[in-house]
Amino acid sequence: MKYFYKITLLSLFMLTLLSACGGVPEEKSTASHSEKAFSVEEVLEMVAKENDVTRTLYTKAIVGKGKAQGMKFDEDWRKDDVEAGPLPALFLRGVASSIRKSPVPLGLYLGSDFPVNAANKFVGKQAELFKKIKMNQKPQFFYDSDQKLHTAMFADVAGAGACVSCHNDHPQTTKTDWKLGDVMGATTWQYPKDSLSYKETIALLGSYAQGTVDIYKEYLAEIEEFKKSDKPEIGSKWPAEGNYLPTAEVFLDSVKKLSSYETMKHLVAKK
Numbered sequence: 036m037k038y039f040y041k042i043t044l045l046s047l048f049m050l051t052l053l054s055a056c057g058g059v060p061e062e063k064s065t066a067s068h069s070e071k072a073f074s075v076e077e078v079l080e081m082v083a084k085e086n087d088v089t090r091t092l093y094t095k096a097i098v099g100k101g102k103a104q105g106m107k108f109d110e111d112w113r114k115d116d117v118e119a120g121p122l123p124a125l126f127l128r129g130v131a132s133s134i135r136k137s138p139v140p141l142g143l144y145l146g147s148d149f150p151v152n153a154a155n156k157f158v159g160k161q162a163e164l165f166k167k168i169k170m171n172q173k174p175q176f177f178y179d180s181d182q183k184l185h186t187a188m189f190a191d192v193a194g195a196g197a198c199v200s201c202h203n204d205h206p207q208t209t210k211t212d213w214k215l216g217d218v219m220g221a222t223t224w225q226y227p228k229d230s231l232s233y234k235e236t237i238a239l240l241g242s243y244a245q246g247t248v249d250i251y252k253e254y255l256a257e258i259e260e261f262k263k264s265d266k267p268e269i270g271s272k273w274p275a276e277g278n279y280l281p282t283a284e285v286f287l288d289s290v291k292k293l294s295s296y297e298t299m300k301h302l303v304a305k306k
């Protein structure tokens with residue numbers, strides 16, 4: 036049974052890779068696809084891991100290194116007179132709103148007990164569970180009976196110097212002594228069903244990946260409108276190498292490589 040379970044996880048992993056390389060193969064039998072293959076907890080854990088990788092990559096390799104090249108990142112990045120890219124939290128919100136427009140009923144939200152933006156403050160059950168997360172960094176799962184949604188919360192850790200310095204120095208901050216490694220908040224994920232078929236799982240992971248591509252492309256489109264003469268060159272290079280930004284494809288490719296590694300570690304650890 037355990038063996039079978041590992042195989043199913045592995046084949047899902049391969050399907051994810053396949054979909055990253057241009058599409059899931061046509062379904063042959065609908066029977067196997069309609070089976071419930073994963074619990075909602077497992078799937079939300081997978082997508083949360085993808086999100087960790089994406090978020091850290093964006094924060095470190097784009098925002099952190101980009102700032103060193105003179106690139107700007109701002110809350111008002113969408114305004115015409117602001118020549119800047121999205122902050123990490125707004126990148127995540129962009130992903131969330133793209134998922135909301137997709138047919139996948141997945142909710143994503145980033146909150147905290149000491150937020151920069153008061154609208155991001157946890158309340159009720161989520162505030163209660165966040166206290167536990169702060170203590171042991173373990174994910175928390177519960178069924179939100181008011182909203183009728185299975186809910187999972189994962190620690191959002193200050194994994195880059197940029198997280199700490201920007202929050203501590205922000206004019207609206209409610210806390211000025213964040214340190215590297217602190218649990219600064221949590222991502223909350225919600226889904227209406229308690230289990231997912233392969234097809235639903237692939238669709239969910241695909242919708243997340245598409246969300247990152249959508250918001251990243253919006254950022255690149257903003258750059259096109261910049262008036263300044265030293266716009267970053269968009270191609271295969273990263274800000275670590277100079278005034279460059281990767282294309283959406285290059286960015287997603289790196290996410291896929293990094294998260295495949297993470298997924299592998301997860302699989303090996305699972306036994």
Ligand code: HEC
Binds near residue numbers: 110125147194201202
């Ligand atoms: C350059 C500034 C900047 C950087 C870098 C940054 N943040 Fe934020 N962060 C913000 C701002 C501003 C908000 C509020 C955005 C909003 O919702 O309007 C925010 C929102 C958040 C929230 C939601 C609660 C709140 O404070 O409103 C969390 C949690 C969070 N950030 C954690 C992080 C982590 C972890 C990192 C690094 C991976 C990070 N931030 C990097 C500026 C930054």
